[in-house]
Amino acid sequence: MKMYKAIIADDENKICQLIQVMGNWEELGIEIVDVCHSGDDAWDSIQEKEPDIILTDIRMPVYDGLQIINKVNEKYGMSRNICFIIISGYAEFEYARQAIQYNIVNYLLKPLDKNQLNDALQKACNSLNMKQQQAENEIKLQENRRFLQAGCVTALQEMGIHDVSSVDDLNRQFCTSFETGVYQGMFLNFPFSISESENLFLKTFMEKVKTHFGFCHEVVLKSEGTGIYLVLNYRQEDQAILPQVIQGFYKSICEIAKTYGEFQIYLGIGRPVGEIGEMRRSLKEAETAELSRLIYEGKMLISYESLPGETIGLYQLIPMKKFKDLEPVLEKLNSFEVKKWFSDITSLVEKNRGALKNAEVLMDLKKVVAGIVREVLSELEDSLVEKSLQDLNVSLKQASNLSNYLWILKTKVVLLVDQITEIVSQRESHPISAAKQYIQQNFSQPVTLTEVAERLNFSSVYFGNMFKKHTGKSFNAYLTDVRMENAKKLLKKSENTIAEIANMVGYQDVKYFSKTFKSIYGVKPTEYKKMLASLHAHNLNI
Numbered sequence: 001m002k003m004y005k006a007i008i009a010d011d012e013n014k015i016c017q018l019i020q021v022m023g024n025w026e027e028l029g030i031e032i033v034d035v036c037h038s039g040d041d042a043w044d045s046i047q048e049k050e051p052d053i054i055l056t057d058i059r060m061p062v063y064d065g066l067q068i069i070n071k072v073n074e075k076y077g078m079s080r081n082i083c084f085i086i087i088s089g090y091a092e093f094e095y096a097r098q099a100i101q102y103n104i105v106n107y108l109l110k111p112l113d114k115n116q117l118n119d120a121l122q123k124a125c126n127s128l129n130m131k132q133q134q135a136e137n138e139i140k141l142q143e144n145r146r147f148l149q150a151g152c153v154t155a156l157q158e159m160g161i162h163d164v165s166s167v168d169d170l171n172r173q174f175c176t177s178f179e180t181g182v183y184q185g186m187f188l189n190f191p192f193s194i195s196e197s198e199n200l201f202l203k204t205f206m207e208k209v210k211t212h213f214g215f216c217h218e219v220v221l222k223s224e225g226t227g228i229y230l231v232l233n234y235r236q237e238d239q240a241i242l243p244q245v246i247q248g249f250y251k252s253i254c255e256i257a258k259t260y261g262e263f264q265i266y267l268g269i270g271r272p273v274g275e276i277g278e279m280r281r282s283l284k285e286a287e288t289a290e291l292s293r294l295i296y297e298g299k300m301l302i303s304y305e306s307l308p309g310e311t312i313g314l315y316q317l318i319p320m321k322k323f324k325d326l327e328p329v330l331e332k333l334n335s336f337e338v339k340k341w342f343s344d345i346t347s348l349v350e351k352n353r354g355a356l357k358n359a360e361v362l363m364d365l366k367k368v369v370a371g372i373v374r375e376v377l378s379e380l381e382d383s384l385v386e387k388s389l390q391d392l393n394v395s396l397k398q399a400s401n402l403s404n405y406l407w408i409l410k411t412k413v414v415l416l417v418d419q420i421t422e423i424v425s426q427r428e429s430h431p432i433s434a435a436k437q438y439i440q441q442n443f444s445q446p447v448t449l450t451e452v453a454e455r456l457n458f459s460s461v462y463f464g465n466m467f468k469k470h471t472g473k474s475f476n477a478y479l480t481d482v483r484m485e486n487a488k489k490l491l492k493k494s495e496n497t498i499a500e501i502a503n504m505v506g507y508q509d510v511k512y513f514s515k516t517f518k519s520i521y522g523v524k525p526t527e528y529k530k531m532l533a534s535l536h537a538h539n540l541n542i
Helices: 013-022 040-048 065-078 091-102 113-156 167-174 197-211 235-262 275-296 320-331 335-351 360-397 402-442 449-455 460-471 475-493 498-504 510-521 525-537
Strands: 004-009 030-036 054-059 083-088 104-109 184-190 218-224 227-234 265-271 301-303
Touching: 004 013, 004 040, 004 104, 004 113, 004 525, 013 030, 013 113, 013 525, 030 040, 030 054, 040 054, 040 065, 054 065, 054 113, 054 235, 083 525, 091 275, 091 525, 104 113, 113 218, 113 227, 113 275, 113 402, 184 275, 197 218, 197 235, 197 301, 227 275, 235 265, 265 275, 275 335, 320 335, 320 360, 335 360, 335 402, 360 402, 402 449, 449 460, 449 475, 460 475, 475 498, 475 525, 498 510, 498 525, 510 525
Parallel strands: 004 030, 004 054, 054 083, 083 104, 265 301
Antiparallel strands: 184 227, 184 265, 218 227
16 A cells, blocks of 8 residues: 655644544554644745645644645646645634635544544545546556557558458547548657657657647657558548648757767658558658668658659569578578678678668568578577567667678577577487487397387487487487497496397397498407407507
8 A cells, every 4th residue: 555645734733643642553554754833844845745645734834724735736736636625713714615626535623633633534535545546547547548559550650552341440440530632651769769768768758749749630640669650541631731840840859869879860751641551651651761761861850742753673683583582591590601691792792882862672671581590590599589580670770770680690590509409409409319318228239210210209400400410410320329328338238148248239130130230340249359368468448
């Protein structure tokens, strides 16, 4: 339960003491933070202690009770929830009644009554609790509205002109107020993350939106990573004033962002459209315009309409075959080859920098690369791939120039490949260890790759490749090494015959056992045993 702070203000010390004794402070969750005997002391204490409840006498030196209430309302207005309880004598009863227009919960007549005092304190607590709940509800409503707005922008980014049945349907689904008219997308890019935790910034941002775009039928926004998407809906006749309004809006946003540090904010503006279903194009144009700062360095506010004509297409710049070459490189999880592939891409883009009229080709490059990465690597580690691609989108929006954009694209993909390589290695090390242990325990039996792979829920081909990658040997070669090492131990320490030893290490055919032994150690098992006997006779060991 929240503890409320209270100040008692009365020029009669006995009255102050009586209030302290009679109040059920602890039970009500109230802490007395100060007791004052004059109006000026009370005013100073209010500013310092920031109380929730003030019990004040009407008549006090310097400032009377009503003057204090008036000063509090003038300074704090609706920003502070403060409850006043007025204390007065019979002579001031009518005077106290006139103060009801202020934020007064109750007034108490002298001599004070314990029950009336505690009823007034309870009423004050109830009022504060209600206002706190209202504030929390308002925050939740704003959060829900932001959530719905973000959903609306996402829907408009994904839907084509034929996917939006009507403006009314969109309004019903997302609680918006779109009307027939003009629609336009904008994208603001900040050098810091605009998360939902940045309530103060978003609140101030929305105030600027209302100030500058108050003439619009509707304005919805979505914060994502370091950027904010805006969808404007306004009357056709207001289209002429929009460039000037956007300029003013941009300047005001730059001003409030200065509190976060000295940096640049970039704004991209899409072309206006006459149908809500065309907003996908306008929003994409806004992103393209903003990202075009990498080509036209120094520009911070870019309209898509101001960009030159058609730019070179992605597959004109980079042959489609080059993208197909990326797939096998990713499949092999070869980060060196991935780096080389991106180096080739960077060279092609840098070589044709002059053919880039806007940033569309850069956005298409990211989209195609992300698609290939998702298709090839998601099967190995889906959640990591999606998280990495989201991070890639955010990081690319922070690129400082064209070369940096291409470097980020390369670095993030290479990092993902390295992370997945490590995960796959760790994931595969367990079944390899299990297979090795099984071989050690069962090498005397007819062990096969198929049998072990099935036990570990792998296909024999996949597991065979995995085993060789981790051990440097094929499954059968590793099994043979284990059998031969154990055969050597038996030849050295047991009196068993060669046939018996062959059987003990998993060979039914003695001749094949002898042939295999000689291929590895250069001598037959019988010769090896004779060597051991001769060395033993001369007290030598091998």
